[in-house]
Amino acid sequence: MSLSDEIAERLLTAVIEGDHPPGSMLPPEGELAVRYGASRLTIREAVKVLRSQNVVRVVRGRGTLVNPPDRWTALEPMIRAATAAPRAKGGVVSERLIEARRMIEIGAVELAARRRTDEDLDELRRLLDEMRAAAAARDTEMFVDADIAFHDVVMRAAGNAFIPLLFEPFGRLLIEGRRETSAIPEIREHAIAHHVLILQALETGDPDKARRAMHAHMAQTADDLRTYVIAGQSGSDGHGSGAG
Structure with missing residues (x-):
């Protein structure tokens, strides 16, 4: 698993556990980079993984918004959310x-x-x-x-x-x-x-x-x-x- 995939998993866990609830914005790239000890580019790739699953979406002028689980398009994240x-x-x-x-x-x-x-x-x-x-x-x-x-x-x-x-x-x-x-x-x-x-x-x-x-x-x-x-x-x- 690449570092960006690993961080995507950790971000998903944070979303499921309520650290970033539906309707909230993810912290800025810089803040996430410091938190996870990674470059901004790696954070960008990790967020891109979550975007591909519709766990989050980019809102122009605001940042990255967390979607509710019923809008997610990947089965594994949905099952993880349901289990939790x-x-x-x-x-x-x-x-x-x-x-x-x-x-x-x-x-x-x-x-x-x-x-x-x-x-x-x-x-x-x-x-x-x-x-x-x-x-x-x-x-x-x-x-x-x-x-x-x-x-x-x-x-x-x-x-x-x-x-x-x-x-x-x-x-x-x-x-x-x-x-x-x-x-x-x-x-x-x-x-x-x-x-x-x-x-x-x-x-x-x-x-x-x-x-x-x-x-x-x-x-x-x-x-x-x-x-x-x-x-x-x-x-x-x-x-x-x-x-x-």
């Missing part, structure tokens, strides 16, 4: 992630119903058994690993190499989101029940049935997030009554 989001915003991030999952995974399971192999089904059965065992043992980490692996097998079974790659950048968010929800017994029970239905649909090879099963799973996941996680956070912060 305060708990008050965490529910929004998780809901948006479920929306993205719904768009991809419903289509993927439809293809998987047509293309899955006996080996795929055997692996899904094994992972479902792992989820049951983890739930019985109250082992959240084991449950999360088996849950994510189950969905990975479904995406691979779709027989399209591009589909698994679509979710690769979201790895950290997926794991953290699953840890948060899978720690709740009711959510584990719901997840297992829906994974059973998805597996049964794939066993029949019926694309419509598989699509409906995954749609129901995504809807239940979103509802569980709102009921058990977001409402609970609001209650604990004194802004709501929490889950009943």
